[in-house]
Amino acid sequence: MLTGAGLGLWYQKIQEDKEHRALEGAESGAAAVGAAAVGGPFTLTECVTGKPFTEADLKGRWNLLYFGFTACPDVCPEELEKIAEVTDGVQKLMASKRPVATDPFVRPVFITVDPRRDTRERVAEYVAEFHPAMIGLTGTLEQVRQAAHAYRVYFSQTSEDNDGDYLVDHSIISYLVDPNGEFVAFYGKNVTAEEMIKSIVEHSFKGRTTSAQ
Ligand code: NI
Numbered sequence: 575m576l577t578g579a580g581l582g583l584w585y586q587k588i589q590e591d592k593e594h595r596a597l598e599g600a601e602s603g604a605a606a607v608g609a610a611a612v613g614g615p616f617t618l619t620e621c622v623t624g625k626p627f628t629e630a631d632l633k634g635r636w637n638l639l640y641f642g643f644t645a646c647p648d649v650c651p652e653e654l655e656k657i658a659e660v661t662d663g664v665q666k667l668m669a670s671k672r673p674v675a676t677d678p679f680v681r682p683v684f685i686t687v688d689p690r691r692d693t694r695e696r697v698a699e700y701v702a703e704f705h706p707a708m709i710g711l712t713g714t715l716e717q718v719r720q721a722a723h724a725y726r727v728y729f730s731q732t733s734e735d736n737d738g739d740y741l742v743d744h745s746i747i748s749y750l751v752d753p754n755g756e757f758v759a760f761y762g763k764n765v766t767a768e769e770m771i772k773s774i775v776e777h778s779f780k781g782r783t784t785s786a787q
Pocket of ligand 1: 646
């Protein structure tokens with residue numbers, strides 16, 4: 575669990591630091607890489623509505639993207655629980671910017687790398703288990719490959735066992751995408767929820783500072 579009081583004090587402190595100088599180099603665990611290197615065009619399907627979802631649909635808000643599959647035995651559930659915790663943690667701090675908890679400041683987005691089994695229905699049910707605001711995306715194998723390629727995500731299906739069952743090896747990374755649809759940071763498995771919350775809030779302040787100049 576996060577220490578709510580600790581994060582509250584931290585938030586107060588960075589708000590008081592109008593220049594946000596204290597934020598420089600404080601992104602523990604978050605690695606910024608060349609923005610142009612990650613992200614790009616893709617077309618998938620939003621699992622609840624069945625509507626196309628492209629890179630343009632990421633614009634207008636902060637997003638946290640994660641690629642995985644619903645049959646993943648432990649890693650994906652753990653990561654998605656962390657992402658749900660991050661969504662709520664950021665929301666607590668940033669509620670004044672986007673007050674509705676079911677439409678929070680940062681939107682969690684799950685993208686399947688197992689479209690063969692991960693139907694719209696299956697993904698929609700799966701993401702709802704983790705967070706009411708989490709959306710799920712699927713598509714054809716080719717569409718999923720395109721999206722994974724854009725975000726430099728690796729995935730590979732293992733051979734099937736006698737029951738036709740298989741796993742999918744995949745990168746375990748969450749991607750922060752800003753309201754311009756631009757990739758800004760990624761977080762590996764070892765980055766904690768609290769570190770992610772701080773990084774996302776810091777990036778949102780930087781964005782505001784930049785756009786104000
Ligand atoms: Ni997984």
